[in-house]
Amino acid sequence: MEPRVAVVGIGHAGFAPITAGVSYKELMFEAAQRAYFDAGVDPRTGVDSFVCCSEDFLEGTSIFDEYVPDQLGAVQRPVQTVAGDGLFGFVTALMLIRSGIASVVAVEAHSKVSDVRSLGAIEAFALDPVLNRPLGISTLNVAGLEMNAFLERTGLSEEHCAMVASKNRTNALDNPRAAYPAHLSVEDVDDSTPVSWPLRDLEVARRADGCVVMVLASEERARQLTEAPVWILGAGWASSSPSLESRLWGHAESTTRAAEMAYRLADVGDPAEEIDLAEVDDVYAFRELEHLEALGIATGPELASLLEAGDLDIGGEMSVNASGGSIGQGNLFEANGLVRVLECVEQLRGEAGERQVDEAYVAVAQSARQVPSTSSAVVILANDAGAGG
Amino acid sequence: MARRVAVVGAGMTKFVRRAQETGKELAWEASRAALDSCELTLDDVDAVCLTSAPDAFDGVHMKGEYLSDGAGAFGKPFIRTYVGGGSGVFTAIQAWYTVASGMADVVLAVAEEKMSSTQPHPQGAFLTIFDNVLERPLGPNLLWIFALEMNRYMSVYDLDKRDIAQIAVKNKRNAAGHPAALLGQSDITVEDVLGSETLAWPVQRLDVSPISDGAVAVVVASEEAARRITDRPVWIDGVGWNLDTTYWTNRDLVFPEYVANAARMAYDMAGVTEPRKQIHIAEPYDPFDYKELHHLEGLLLFEPGKAPEAARDGVLNRDGDLPSCPSGGLLGVGNPIAAAGLMKIAELYWQLRGDAGERQVPGTPERGVAQAWGDLMQVGTVVVMGRDGVSRSSGSSPPATSDTVAATSLPVVQTPPYATAGHPLSDAQFRGAVGAVDHAVDARYEWDAGVAVGRFLDGLAEGRILGRECRGCGRVLVPPRMFCERCFRATDSWVDVRHSGSVETFSICHVAWDMTPLDEPQLPAVISIDGSDGGFLHVLGEVAPDDVRVGMAVEAVWKPEVERTGSILDIAYFRPRATGD
Structure with missing residues (x-):
């Protein structure tokens, strides 16, 4: 995908169940400072445009755009909000650079969800006001409906979903930023309370606070700024039906479409063969499997044998959520997409420490917006070796 | 270098106080009108850009997702951007970079706002724009900040309230012939404005554009696609946006520096070096009458403090030297926030094609600027658009004047495509309607200071x-x-x-x-x-x-x-x- 764009700086802060005493501004400042230091840029002079990702009701502020510029070094600069997941901000930064209007762009997303006292009610406020809300259903119910349809269709079992939760919590043990690392067996997950059957308590990612900031640059600037650029080979994003009544249950339709676009741009023909690691949405454990299928990495029956053989583990055929995913690191809401890119960048730079995946050249990061919505984004990333130099 | 990008179609619903249509239906009606205007179908659209102001209006969390199918986004690349009141113009910028980046050839940009769902008053959505720790305990409302800014502007330049009120009069008169307008009034006078109820001094009722429901959509295309779609594309020649510090009480509110920064960015890109000469139509953001003056100065079209004088001299009238808000603006057409911003882009498209019907600015306007503003008096979004054939190559051409009208006026070939939707509902009809659903969100927070x-x-x-x-x-x-x-x-x-x-x-x-x-x-x-x-x-x-x-x-x-x-x-x-x- 020419002209090329790379990630040249990453920074994060928080990643804890609660970040008491620190405001969201201070959390953002810390992550931003780290990202700019990593990229070697001064935001006051060296960043052309800033993209922030947030949703008002998660912040408790109407027009949250108001409260972002100062702590990012973005005062009196081009700043915009993407009302959505960080990965949509990431592709927005990509577009800004490709359009020629910016050479270096910072993208930010955060979660200060510990400030929210009535999260369930706010999540349910995303449901259709006339047809769905009077039924009194929660977003967990919607996830349960989705899971059941997915298992019905693919023949995958509840145990396979429990294996995902167990794997991701265990992977998180090797991730110093993860908020929820644990030695958790498949039986532990299977024995946990069903919250909306077949979905079980330990298959739902716990909420966490945190912030991720990234710096993206054009090829020319990337070469000047870093010796280890991580290239964006392709990007895709898509929406599906927002209405519960007309969606294709049990299929991650928007991810399928986003992946098609990203693979086309990245010239990926056989994802299972050409991609070395995947960081995908697992806010509900079954969705990791649903998304891997939509990404064309394996079909339902194949996923069963991959899981059983440990081929999705770190060191397996295709490491999936080596970071621990959202189940291991915490659900950072609109920041989840950038959390997945963060892991891909660390892996492709060879900076992932104990959880480093061998021979990591090409990675896929995928994000899906929170239930009940149906928008997804997919990006294909590679280091110099993976991008063909 | 970036690809050239053009607007090739536009449509809007009526702006009404309370629409029978849902937000999704408004978005759909505007989208259909825009696609119809350039004889495209949704199959021709590669990506959808959506905007809408606070979720609290529609009363839906993640409302971009909720609105997406109404905006034609099913199965398509879709992103909602959001910069408060600046959003409507910004979504045209979003469409521009989506096309300029090569990620799409034809984009549908949609701006929807249904403010009437918020009870007991849509201003409730603005109670939470203020700093949660330092300002909300004081009980501020939206009128405060407008009144504070307006008073600062009037005090520093020693302006009379009449200087301000004349803008409301101009815009409501301009809207009189607009088929989608809520507030057109050909016989309104300055005395009417000065005699209206004082809400938060110096702000009076007729200084303010009222809450409204409505939607606007435009179709944006790459040069190659644009040439295929229409023989009269209107080019997006420059885009700019800028956000100032959150700490608005640390700034001098007399001049919108962030608008000037956004304008410089857009003018640089468009090759505009002398804006007062090279811009022939302005659609500055006018939710309050003083804002139009404030923004004309921010757009570097007048020296600070000098826009009121230009208004007095008739310069800003439709037949003046620099027509400002020939659409009727927010004060005349209505203020469904995000939709009102994109309406300004649509107006420039119609004006620069010669399609504006009764509202057509005389002469041969070649270039226009649209601008919106928002957040805590903090964000400026600016788009410069140019007529085909002169765009980008006519940096030094003289401005249109009324002397040249007769010889070179553009032919009016069609009336703009307005959706017939936007059916007004009275309060009684609304309360009695089947399916009207009451819901109060349980939104509780405990912020870390x-x-x-x-x-x-x-x-x-x-x-x-x-x-x-x-x-x-x-x-x-x-x-x-x-x-x-x-x-x-x-x-x-x-x-x-x-x-x-x-x-x-x-x-x-x-x-x-x-x-x-x-x-x-x-x-x-x-x-x-x-x-x-x-x-x-x-x-x-x-x-x-x-x-x-x-x-x-x-x-x-x-x-x-x-x-x-x-x-x-x-x-x-x-x-x-x-x-x-």
Whole structure:
């Protein structure tokens, strides 16, 4: 995908169940400072445009755009909000650079969800006001409906979903930023309370606070700024039906479409063969499997044998959520997409420490917006070796 | 280099006080009208860009997702951008970079707003725009900040209220022939505006564009696609956007520097070096009448403080030298926030094609600028558009004048495509409608004040006002922060600042946020704090409203120590202070 764009700086802060005493501004400042230091840029002079990702009701502020510029070094600069997941901000930064209007762009997303006292009610406020809300259903119910349809269709079992939760919590043990690392067996997950059957308590990612900031640059600037650029080979994003009544249950339709676009741009023909690691949405454990299928990495029956053989583990055929995913690191809401890119960048730079995946050249990061919505984004990333130099 | 990008179609619903249609239906009607206008179908669209102002209006969390299918986004790349009141113009910028980046050839850009769902009054959505720790306890409403800014603008340039009111008159008259307008009125006078109810002095009812429902959509295409779709594309020649500091009480509100920054960015890209000569139509953002003047200055079309004079001289009229808001603007057409911004892009498209019907500006306008504004008086979004054949190559062409009208007026080939949708509902019809659903969101939060503001609040409990010093720029920041936004470094030390200051600007507010009258007027003011480079929002006391002046010396009146809780309310109010002590 020419002209090329790379990630040249990453920074994060928080990643804890609660970040008491620190405001969201201070959390953002810390992550931003780290990202700019990593990229070697001064935001006051060296960043052309800033993209922030947030949703008002998660912040408790109407027009949250108001409260972002100062702590990012973005005062009196081009700043915009993407009302959505960080990965949509990431592709927005990509577009800004490709359009020629910016050479270096910072993208930010955060979660200060510990400030929210009535999260369930706010999540349910995303449901259709006339047809769905009077039924009194929660977003967990919607996830349960989705899971059941997915298992019905693919023949995958509840145990396979429990294996995902167990794997991701265990992977998180090797991730110093993860908020929820644990030695958790498949039986532990299977024995946990069903919250909306077949979905079980330990298959739902716990909420966490945190912030991720990234710096993206054009090829020319990337070469000047870093010796280890991580290239964006392709990007895709898509929406599906927002209405519960007309969606294709049990299929991650928007991810399928986003992946098609990203693979086309990245010239990926056989994802299972050409991609070395995947960081995908697992806010509900079954969705990791649903998304891997939509990404064309394996079909339902194949996923069963991959899981059983440990081929999705770190060191397996295709490491999936080596970071621990959202189940291991915490659900950072609109920041989840950038959390997945963060892991891909660390892996492709060879900076992932104990959880480093061998021979990591090409990675896929995928994000899906929170239930009940149906928008997804997919990006294909590679280091110099993976991008063909 | 970026690909050239054009607007090739536009459509809008009627702007109404309360629409029968849902937000999705409004988005669909505008989208269909825009696609119909250029004879495309949804299959021709590669990606959808959507915008809409606070989710609190529609009463749906993640409302972009909720609206997406109405905006034609099913199965397509879809992103909602959002910069408050600046969103409508910004979504045209979003469409521009989506095409210019090569990620799409044809984009549908949609702006929807259904404000009427918020009860008891849509202003409720704005109660939570204020700082959750330092401002919300004071009970501010949206009118306050407009009144504070308007008063500052009037005070610094010694303007008469008539200078301001003439803009409302011009725009409501301009809208009189607009088939989608809510507020067109050909016989309105300055006296009508000056005689309307005072809401928050100096703001009166007819200074304000009212809440509305509506949607607008435009189709944006790459050069190659545009040439295929129409013989009269209108080019997006320049785009700019800019966001100023959150700490609005630390800025001089008299001039919108962020609008000027956005304008410079857009003009540079468009090759506009002398905006007053090279821009022939302006659609500045006019939710309040003074804002149009403020923004014309921010757009560098007039010197600071000089736009009112131009208005008096008729320069801004439809047949003037620089027609401003020939659409009728928000004051005339209506103010469904995000949709109203994109309406300005649609208006330039129609005007520069010669399709504006009764509203057509005479002469041969070649280039226009549209602008929107929002957040905490903080964001500017600017788009420069040019007529085909002259765009980008006519940097030095003279402005259109009325002398040239007869010879070169553009032929009017069609009337603009307005959707017939936007069916107004009365309050009684709404209450009696089947399926009207009441729902109150249980939205509770407990914000961390953080390190800086946490210490500031502790200081207030102790009867101290604390600032943070930045040794990089030498400023003392009040309210304090642990970082300096200008130097982008950690700040260095705590400083006790004085308990006195001066009134930067003030208002006399007569209504509550839901527009119910107050028994006693409130006196909100921005106080510049002595010994600091900042200040904050508070209220005045022990003073008659008529005696308050900009620049007046004031001092904090503290609550008794036992009643202080570590809140901005530990200062009961500020009162006049004898000067010279």
